[in-house]
Amino acid sequence: MIWQHAFLETRWRFLIGLVLLPVSAAFVALSYPQVTALSQSVTPVPGTALGREIAAAMELSKTYDGYVWSQWFQQNGAQLGSFFAAMIGTGGLLSLDAAARLFTLSLPISRERLLAARAAAGLGQVLALTLVPALVIVIVSPVIGRGFPVLDALAYALCAFVGCAVIFSLAFLFSSMFSNVWAPVLLALCAGAALRALDTITGGMGGFSLLRMVHGESYFYGHGLPWLMLLISAGVSLALLYAGTRLIAQQDF
Amino acid sequence: MADAFVIETADLRKTYDGVEALRGLTLAVPAGSICGFLGRTGAGKTTTIKILLGMARPTSGRATVFGLPVDSPAASVDIRRRTGFVGDDKGLYDAMTVRGMIRHTAAFYPQWSRELEEKYLRRFELGAERGIKTLSRGMRTKLALLLALCRGADLLVLDEPTTGLDPAATEQVLQALVGHAAERGVTVFFSSHQLADVEQIADHVAIIDRGRLAVASGLDDLRQNYRRIQLVFDGDAPAYTFQTRGVERVKRAGRVMTVLSSAGIDGVLGEARQLNPVSTDCAPVTLKDIFLETVAVED
Numbered sequence: 001m002i003w004q005h006a007f008l009e010t011r012w013r014f015l016i017g018l019v020l021l022p023v024s025a026a027f028v029a030l031s032y033p034q035v036t037a038l039s040q041s042v043t044p045v046p047g048t049a050l051g052r053e054i055a056a057a058m059e060l061s062k063t064y065d066g067y068v069w070s071q072w073f074q075q076n077g078a079q080l081g082s083f084f085a086a087m088i089g090t091g092g093l094l095s096l097d098a099a100a101r102l103f104t105l106s107l108p109i110s111r112e113r114l115l116a117a118r119a120a121a122g123l124g125q126v127l128a129l130t131l132v133p134a135l136v137i138v139i140v141s142p143v144i145g146r147g148f149p150v151l152d153a154l155a156y157a158l159c160a161f162v163g164c165a166v167i168f169s170l171a172f173l174f175s176s177m178f179s180n181v182w183a184p185v186l187l188a189l190c191a192g193a194a195l196r197a198l199d200t201i202t203g204g205m206g207g208f209s210l211l212r213m214v215h216g217e218s219y220f221y222g223h224g225l226p227w228l229m230l231l232i233s234a235g236v237s238l239a240l241l242y243a244g245t246r247l248i249a250q251q252d253f
Numbered sequence: 254m255a256d257a258f259v260i261e262t263a264d265l266r267k268t269y270d271g272v273e274a275l276r277g278l279t280l281a282v283p284a285g286s287i288c289g290f291l292g293r294t295g296a297g298k299t300t301t302i303k304i305l306l307g308m309a310r311p312t313s314g315r316a317t318v319f320g321l322p323v324d325s326p327a328a329s330v331d332i333r334r335r336t337g338f339v340g341d342d343k344g345l346y347d348a349m350t351v352r353g354m355i356r357h358t359a360a361f362y363p364q365w366s367r368e369l370e371e372k373y374l375r376r377f378e379l380g381a382e383r384g385i386k387t388l389s390r391g392m393r394t395k396l397a398l399l400l401a402l403c404r405g406a407d408l409l410v411l412d413e414p415t416t417g418l419d420p421a422a423t424e425q426v427l428q429a430l431v432g433h434a435a436e437r438g439v440t441v442f443f444s445s446h447q448l449a450d451v452e453q454i455a456d457h458v459a460i461i462d463r464g465r466l467a468v469a470s471g472l473d474d475l476r477q478n479y480r481r482i483q484l485v486f487d488g489d490a491p492a493y494t495f496q497t498r499g500v501e502r503v504k505r506a507g508r509v510m511t512v513l514s515s516a517g518i519d520g521v522l523g524e525a526r527q528l529n530p531v532s533t534d535c536a537p538v539t540l541k542d543i544f545l546e547t548v549a550v551e552d
Contacts, residue, residue, distance in 0.1 A: 001360035008348065099344030103397075105308045107361050108334035110326055249326075252269070252309040 002114060006121035010088045014125040017084035018132065024080060025133035026140045028072045032064060033144055035071075064146045066220075068137055073156040074215040077133055078163070082214075084129050085164035086188040088122045089171025093248055094179040105253055115245040119172060126168050130160040155225055156216040162233045163214030167192050169240035176247040208232070259284045259408050259440040260305060265314035266464075267300050274300040276464035277314065282442050282457070287434055289451030289472075290444040292461035293548050298444040299341065301461070302412050306338060318408065334362070337401030341413040341444075343393040345385045351396060352381040355403075364405030373399040373429070391422040398426060402433050409434070411443035415450050423447075427454050448541050458540065460547050467547040468515075472540070479538045480518045484510040484530040497524045502546050513538070513546050 007014075039058050045051040060066035093101055093114070104114070134157035141148040167188050174184030199211040212218065213229040260282035267275040275297045282288045292298045303309040305318055307329030319335060321328035345354055351374075359365040374381060377395035388396065394414065401409055409430070415423040431454045434441050445451055451458060451472075458475060460468040468475070478499070484490070490510035495503065499516025510530075514521045518535045525533065538546075 001357055005346075005357060097342075097344070099340055099342030100346055101344065102303075102308060102340045102342070103338075103344035103346075106306055106333060106336075106338040106340070107358070108330050109361065110330055112326075253303065 002109060002117040003121055006118040007125075009091055009118070010122060010125060013084065013087045014129070017080075017087070017125075017129045021077070021080050021084070021129055021133040022136040024076055025072055025136045028076060029068060029137045029140050029146075029148070030144055032067055032146065035061060035067065064141070065148065065152070068141075068148055069156070069216070069220050072133070072137065073160065073220075074217070077130070077156075077160060078214050081126075081130050081160050081164045082167045082192050083189065085126045085168040086171045086185045086192075088125050088129075089168040089188060090175050090181045090184040092118055092172070092175045094175060094177075095181045101253060111249045112245055115241075115248055119169075119241050119245075122168055122172065123165060126164050127161050130164055131157045134160075152219075155219045158225070159213055159216035159219065159230070162230050162237075163210060165237045166210065166233050166240070169237040169244070173240045173244040173247075176244040257284060258282060260316075260318050260442060262301070262316040263314060265301070265304065265316050266312045267297075267304060267309065268312045273464055275304075275311075275314075278461065278464060278466055280459055280461075280466050280469060282440060282459070284440055285438055286457045287431070287441040287455045288443070288457040288459060289455035290442060290459050290461065291446075291448070291451060291544055292444070294446075296461045296548070297464040298461060299412055302338075302410055302442075302444065305410065306333060306336065335407045337404055337406035337409045339394070339397045339401050339409075339411040339414050341416060343390070343397045345388075345393060345397065347384075347386045349385050350381070351379050351383050351385065351388075354385055354396065355381075355400065358400045358404070362404035366403050366405060369403040370399065373402060376429070377425070390417050391419065394418060394422070394426060398429060402429070407439055409439055409441045409443070411441070413445060414443055415445065415447055423450065430454060448544060452540050460544060462548045468543065470515075475515075475540065475543065476537065478515055478517055479543055480514050480521075481536050481538050481542070482512045482514060482518055482521050482525070483534040483536075484512065484525055484528065485532045485534075486510070486528070486530055491528055493528060495521065495524055497521050513543075 039061055042054065042058070057070060060070040093104065096104065105111070134153040135150075138148050138150050138153045170191050171184040171188035174187045178184055195210050199209050208229060210229070210233060213226045213233060218224060218226045258281040260280065262278050262280045265275050265278040266273065278297065278301060280301075290298055290301070300309065304311050304316055305323055307323055307326070310324055316323045318332045321332050323329055323332065346357070349357065355370060359370070373379075377392075377399060379392060379396055379399065385393070385396075398414065401411070414430070415426055418426065427450060430441060433439065456472055458468065458470060458472050459466060486508050488508065490505040490508060492505070495512065497514075497516070497520035499514050500512060500521060501515050502513040504511045512521050512525075522533060
């Protein structure tokens, strides 16, 4: 029953994401013929940052795999996934009104179990939001006469899930500090944006780039899955979830 | 139940940001009793209840429920498994229906009684498919009480259960409570501002004042032993400290000295004779009198 309650709390955010992300992913995949046609009429201005980006995008779009990776897994999917991960991570005990909170705390269940159920339910939702769009791409690609390997989709989905889990865990931790539901979303997204900025400025911090891991960049360029970063990110997520749980467990209500 | 007391606290203290909510509360609630927990707003009633149910941790002191320490997280889960709680705001999940709320709560209690559930749904006229959000305060209270009664609890802890209810709803809630306690032999510990409610259903009373226990007794003993003794003197009433056991409060106003005794009148009258009062008058006191005398604001 605690699972059901944890699911119910975020069901609308999750269901909106579960419609929006797969539809967006399908749209990206099905737009490939139009994008290739359009790209033939575009000449990027050389020597400018924008020109270089357009040229890089056009280069990647020469293959369907490159197009899908750059447009979905590297951009829209990662951004939307992060946003919904933060939305699902916010809420919980502190955001309930005081009376409902006391009712919850009066039930014969430890706060740790209560929060573990919320974390597990939330991570399950984040997994669905990263996995389903990836599989939708696999399913809709034949409609335009293309194919996208299931294994690749699963690999990118794994990277996206682990990265979004960090954002989810940040929002979860901030939810243990603020009763307002929006503050954790904003703080988690700001932390994500700060990591992105740091990554851009430092040029990726060697092999330890959360952003590149979320995108599955090393997998795309044939270097396999970034196992070390995946493990580090999973460890960071667990540490954040643990910290959030301890904060709630020690609070007086 | 083997233990003589279901709830016991000893020198229980709780400080919130430097403010002492409890200042050495020592309390014992007998098993099988209906104990009214009285006190002014801010006296520490809700804090005590929160500590007993593991929602807040004591700063120091000891508290047990069913002999289990309330500050142990594992024991606290066991305590809550055997306890029905109704909070003062009647906390429920607004997104659920009455039926959904019942199913949700029932899932945590293996001894949940479907028979009682149906009985109270009918008796309280709670529409099972109604949304919680649409329920009046009275209906919310009844649903919260249903959730507390049907779980097969050994102890019911209720924080201001009748606040904000009309007289008819109050009567219905109190009758359900008394009937359930009598049938099942559960212990009821309820805080209230409604002295009439306490007098109607409680057999024990505990009065808390500024974080400390001021009075704890069986209600019958209280009625029998508490007396107000008025002594009138020729001149101004003398400043005198009684040595007799049970003198709770002494007030002087002009020629009149009023003594509140919790141990009958004999001792006070015997000692008062040496003061040579011109007249004495003894009268029983009500719970309201005792409450007001006990928690009187000292200006």
